[in-house]
Amino acid sequence: MRLVEEFELGLDAPICITWELTYACNLACVHCLSSSGRRDPRELTTAEAKGVIEELERMQIFYVNIGGGEPTVRKDFWELLDHAAEHHVGVKFSTNGSRIDAAAAARLAASDYVDVQVSIDGATAAVNDAVRGPGSFDTAIGALERLAAAGFEKPKISVVVTRQNAGQLDDFKAIADRFGAQLRITRLRPSGRGADVWDELHPTPDQQRSLYMWLLEHGEEVLTGDSFFHLSAYGEALPGLNLCGAGRVVCLIDPVGDVYACPFAIHDEFLAGNVREPRGFEGVWRDSDLFTELRRPQSGGACASCGHYDACRGGCMAAKFFTGLPLDGPDPECALGHGEGLLAARGADRAIPAPAVDHSRVRPPARVCDENPLAEYLAAGAPVRSGAGA
Amino acid sequence: MSAEVELDGRWRLHPQVALRPERFGALAYHFGTRRLSFLKSRRLLEVVRTLDSAPDPIAACRAAGVGEEELPGYRRALATLADTGMIVPAEGEAAA
Numbered sequence: 001m002r003l004v005e006e007f008e009l010g011l012d013a014p015i016c017i018t019w020e021l022t023y024a025c026n027l028a029c030v031h032c033l034s035s036s037g038r039r040d041p042r043e044l045t046t047a048e049a050k051g052v053i054e055e056l057e058r059m060q061i062f063y064v065n066i067g068g069g070e071p072t073v074r075k076d077f078w079e080l081l082d083h084a085a086e087h088h089v090g091v092k093f094s095t096n097g098s099r100i101d102a103a104a105a106a107r108l109a110a111s112d113y114v115d116v117q118v119s120i121d122g123a124t125a126a127v128n129d130a131v132r133g134p135g136s137f138d139t140a141i142g143a144l145e146r147l148a149a150a151g152f153e154k155p156k157i158s159v160v161v162t163r164q165n166a167g168q169l170d171d172f173k174a175i176a177d178r179f180g181a182q183l184r185i186t187r188l189r190p191s192g193r194g195a196d197v198w199d200e201l202h203p204t205p206d207q208q209r210s211l212y213m214w215l216l217e218h219g220e221e222v223l224t225g226d227s228f229f230h231l232s233a234y235g236e237a238l239p240g241l242n243l244c245g246a247g248r249v250v251c252l253i254d255p256v257g258d259v260y261a262c263p264f265a266i267h268d269e270f271l272a273g274n275v276r277e278p279r280g281f282e283g284v285w286r287d288s289d290l291f292t293e294l295r296r297p298q299s300g301g302a303c304a305s306c307g308h309y310d311a312c313r314g315g316c317m318a319a320k321f322f323t324g325l326p327l328d329g330p331d332p333e334c335a336l337g338h339g340e341g342l343l344a345a346r347g348a349d350r351a352i353p354a355p356a357v358d359h360s361r362v363r364p365p366a367r368v369c370d371e372n373p374l375a376e377y378l379a380a381g382a383p384v385r386s387g388a389g390a
Numbered sequence: 391m392s393a394e395v396e397l398d399g400r401w402r403l404h405p406q407v408a409l410r411p412e413r414f415g416a417l418a419y420h421f422g423t424r425r426l427s428f429l430k431s432r433r434l435l436e437v438v439r440t441l442d443s444a445p446d447p448i449a450a451c452r453a454a455g456v457g458e459e460e461l462p463g464y465r466r467a468l469a470t471l472a473d474t475g476m477i478v479p480a481e482g483e484a485a486a
Contacts, residue, residue, distance in 0.1 A: 003414060012412060012413075013410070
């Protein structure tokens, strides 16, 4: 059996997990996939978070991708980082850089187990700040400068590819080279607030094709979190695991301890359990109904007869779900264009699943014409958001 | 690259590498380089675990029951692990 097929049947423990420590964030990026902003009062306590770390160690989950929100705003952030190091759980954390001052940079430089990933979504302040907010580009670059000054080696620079920055890939690489950093490029998901802006921000088919060629050219020197496996249908496979690992080899623990199949699927449909349950994270991973279901052999559905199914495996489950497409059909950004047809065929009355959890401080109207005195009431707890047909 | 690795003498798992057995073989994670590798069979896992008790890696393969016809494949897998610092010579300098 090929390794990919083994992985699709699930492992005893995830290869790695994403753990969002808090929903609190000082930024309000328009595409935030966890709709972060305000802290949730139910977030895991320090003791509970340490318990999770110890469980990860027992399960031999070697590294965890910590995010948020902005994880460094947690008062116990450094304490948890130290606890992870003591328990042989490697950490890579994502940050907007706002709290990486000289002291934090020095502390990180002295640590063996911690990797830092600074997010920018434009190679220029204009492109970045339009998505991440005024001043956020300078903040991120400042953090990279302080990390370099402190002697922190090889940080990551994390970029979500959008229609606006898809032409800046070489410029991102130049920024990474300037800081001795490794570039990480990932896919824009229509998750969280990303659902509101996906239509305007997601790369065009031509941009996707250029991105694929660029990724092939740069090979393993550029990280992708294997997030572009759907593009392998263009031809040669991209480096990495070309499969959807949701609930099979990866999952997400959110700030309140909820375990979701993947970081891009914060919705009840993909909620497997909570680390506070008596069975713990390990029990949720091994026995939850959802994960058991995800590990069953998949038929490929409408994609089964496509000659490229082996390459793209039908693409990203979350991208399909949050654009209102069937899960057993093509990805909305299918390299062969099958997704575009389906997106166009959706009616104006289409029902797109709304994110289950929203901690945005202010949720801006997706479009001006959506502004409605009842909008706040309609948004709160409404299970389904109808697609903006206008 | 791989072809130049000399798999002579005693080798061992790098002290910063952890192994996690799985149905298909094992995950190997290097906490120093943060590199993850997959050992694609339980037998390869057995070989890697017993490297330092064999005079050389090929002997470790034979002791683990690897057949002559499979040896080239195991040699390649071990060379890749050596290239990436997952396994290192047991004596002399501690290679990265």
